[in-house]
Amino acid sequence: MSGQQAAATKEGDMRFRDVVKVLEAIEATTQRITMVKLLTNLLKSCPPAVIDKVVYFVLGDLRPSWEGVELGVGEKLTMRALSYATGVPLRQIEELYKKLGDLGEVARRVVQSVQQKASQKGGSILSYLGVSAASRKELTIGRVYDTLLQIARATGEGAQDTKVKLLASLFSNATPEEAKYIARFVVGRLRLGVADMTILEALATVFKVKREELEKAYHVYPDLGYIAKLLATRGPQALREIRITPGVPVQPMLAERLSSASEILAKLGGVALCEYKYDGERAQIHRLPDGRIKIFSRRLEDITHAYPDVVKYVSEAVNAREYIVEGEIVAYDPDTGEFRPFQELMHRRRKHNIAEAMKEIPVKVFLFDVIYVNGEDLTSFPLVERRRRLVEIFSPTENVELATWRIIDDVEELEKFFHEAISNECEGLVCKSLKQDSVYEMGARGWLWIKFKRDYRSELTDTLDLVVVGAFYGRGKRAGTYGALLMAAYDPETDMFYTVCKVGSGFTDEDLAKLPKLLEPYRIPNKHPRVVSKLEADVWFVPILVLEIVGAEITLSPLHTCAMNLVKPGFGLAIRFPRFTGRYRFDKRPEQATTVKEIYEMYLRQRKIKMAE
Numbered sequence: 001m002s003g004q005q006a007a008a009t010k011e012g013d014m015r016f017r018d019v020v021k022v023l024e025a026i027e028a029t030t031q032r033i034t035m036v037k038l039l040t041n042l043l044k045s046c047p048p049a050v051i052d053k054v055v056y057f058v059l060g061d062l063r064p065s066w067e068g069v070e071l072g073v074g075e076k077l078t079m080r081a082l083s084y085a086t087g088v089p090l091r092q093i094e095e096l097y098k099k100l101g102d103l104g105e106v107a108r109r110v111v112q113s114v115q116q117k118a119s120q121k122g123g124s125i126l127s128y129l130g131v132s133a134a135s136r137k138e139l140t141i142g143r144v145y146d147t148l149l150q151i152a153r154a155t156g157e158g159a160q161d162t163k164v165k166l167l168a169s170l171f172s173n174a175t176p177e178e179a180k181y182i183a184r185f186v187v188g189r190l191r192l193g194v195a196d197m198t199i200l201e202a203l204a205t206v207f208k209v210k211r212e213e214l215e216k217a218y219h220v221y222p223d224l225g226y227i228a229k230l231l232a233t234r235g236p237q238a239l240r241e242i243r244i245t246p247g248v249p250v251q252p253m254l255a256e257r258l259s260s261a262s263e264i265l266a267k268l269g270g271v272a273l274c275e276y277k278y279d280g281e282r283a284q285i286h287r288l289p290d291g292r293i294k295i296f297s298r299r300l301e302d303i304t305h306a307y308p309d310v311v312k313y314v315s316e317a318v319n320a321r322e323y324i325v326e327g328e329i330v331a332y333d334p335d336t337g338e339f340r341p342f343q344e345l346m347h348r349r350r351k352h353n354i355a356e357a358m359k360e361i362p363v364k365v366f367l368f369d370v371i372y373v374n375g376e377d378l379t380s381f382p383l384v385e386r387r388r389r390l391v392e393i394f395s396p397t398e399n400v401e402l403a404t405w406r407i408i409d410d411v412e413e414l415e416k417f418f419h420e421a422i423s424n425e426c427e428g429l430v431c432k433s434l435k436q437d438s439v440y441e442m443g444a445r446g447w448l449w450i451k452f453k454r455d456y457r458s459e460l461t462d463t464l465d466l467v468v469v470g471a472f473y474g475r476g477k478r479a480g481t482y483g484a485l486l487m488a489a490y491d492p493e494t495d496m497f498y499t500v501c502k503v504g505s506g507f508t509d510e511d512l513a514k515l516p517k518l519l520e521p522y523r524i525p526n527k528h529p530r531v532v533s534k535l536e537a538d539v540w541f542v543p544i545l546v547l548e549i550v551g552a553e554i555t556l557s558p559l560h561t562c563a564m565n566l567v568k569p570g571f572g573l574a575i576r577f578p579r580f581t582g583r584y585r586f587d588k589r590p591e592q593a594t595t596v597k598e599i600y601e602m603y604l605r606q607r608k609i610k611m612a613e
Contacts, residue, residue: 012049016139019054020177026192032496032529039194039202048232052225053145055199060190062145062152064223066249068302071152073163073186075103081164082107082183085171086114101520104184112176139173144182151186189521193528193542195591197495199224209236217242219251219442222300244377246286246322249296251443255430257451257598259462259605261414264431264450271409272431273383275368276421277451278403279342280330281587283307283365285314287323299589306349309358309399310365317400318367320393321374327367328403334362339425343583367394368403368430371440383438383448407434418452428453445492445595462602464489464575464594465585467497468519468545469528470537474512481512482519486537487549487578489562491596497543498596499533500562500573501551506580519545532561543590548583551575554603563600573603 022042026035039058046054056062063069073081079097083090088110097106137143147166154162170182184190200218204211209231217227217239230238244250258264265272283303284296293311295304304311310329318325331340331348340361348357370390371379378386396402404421408414408431418429429452432438438448453462466487474483484504488497507515522542527533531543556567557574564572585593 012047013140013142016141035529040205043206050142051232052229055225055228066300081167085168104180107183108176108180111179207231244372246288249300254445255449255451261411268433274408274429274431275403275405277427277430278328278330280328283329285325289322313399317397324372326369327365331361365400366403379440463548463550466549467543467590467593469531469543471539473538489596490593497531498561501575501578503578546585546588548581549578552577
């Protein structure tokens, strides 16, 4: 052990190069099991003082997404910092980036080239630039993380110059490999694709704690850095102290899906509370003890800035000291009162002029659940009790209402209500159990909530949310872009993505032009370790982007791995004649995509319908 390494260990820190070695190994593997082992060994070797920083860095985050901490450093500033640190002209760095398309690889080559020149003259980058060699310090994960956090918090006049100098200080002391991962992290292209569930699996092994216990804590407090440090400093028993906290989003409860009213009522015990399923953005709305209101998306991102009107509406409609309520934010036409589609609502998220966006795209809020009120966790209460508590603290207004609902115990009534929802520009219904065990299952997809969407007859008219895992180059008119995308469904049991179709239809010329740029940050040289595919794509991606797909039907396929061997040995399931609907599901994480189990059950219901016909 070197003196510097000993010093780092003594101070409770860890050499950054040791983290980088693991990142390189993760990037090189195509096996998820290997990825988990590498992460497990890394976390075992982490001093408790920095284990949270290691977790954040591996995930490509500075803080959990719901804190909204952003570096505010793009490609240009990164290249400026690299030039400042190495003395290499900015124009030369820009030319190399145009050629390579990977800023991490650019940083590695630039630092390596300068270090080689310095070493020929008997010194380091700093001495090459005329700076004392004594000022160079080996990077630790603590120093890298803390400097990046300083960069994120630099605001006001001169902030850009401050960010450049801080980032340059890291490049100046970095090895070529360290520079590569620092640059990738900064521009949001770490390309490892390590998921939260992968980290949880590694933590469970390291700290000898049940996976279910870890997941429960994570669903209540989705901050893996915090959980890792809690385990490292206080042990597994500390997980029991984690509580729902206003300002910290919980993992939302999810629904299964069925397409038959009779099946739904049978599954829910003959009676259900049925609500409109709006074509909007699901929102978890928190009122903190200090009176502030925060709004979180399905992906647990803080979207409060995009909806100041919703903050005002909800503060007027909900009367409690602190609370967490759930609802759907829906865009509408103020002249006709009709709902507008989800894609239009998404313009609210991208608009910088929020005041103008509020006028162009006004919204209403439809509440459907409450999970916390005035210090009391309601997630273990049955739905009927949660609904009663919601009504107690809620006064309907012009802009905030309860989701349209009915209690239904008749198949014909359920079908009638379903068609009423469709005619009112909704996607269908969500039917909910009224039994005593109808608790709020954070992060779970279960049969307490069931989506009632269109039937599967001559055409698969319901949509699927699938994840892009690869692409095939286009020909003819599509030369120079992607001709088709390889799409996959998610399996929460294995934390893997299984291919289910190649989709090349439904894309506009605008889509085809922007897809390569949209997917470039996630491009990787090999199939991702969490992807199972028999097909060999021309280009592979980290599974991140979710698209809405529709098709003719679900069929058996020897080429696709979704539900492989479940129906017939050697066969998986595929979507026949898939088509992109034009809807990018930026509001969904890949782990919230349509599951393998859902597609398998759709196939069984579809076959049952065909046999009946």
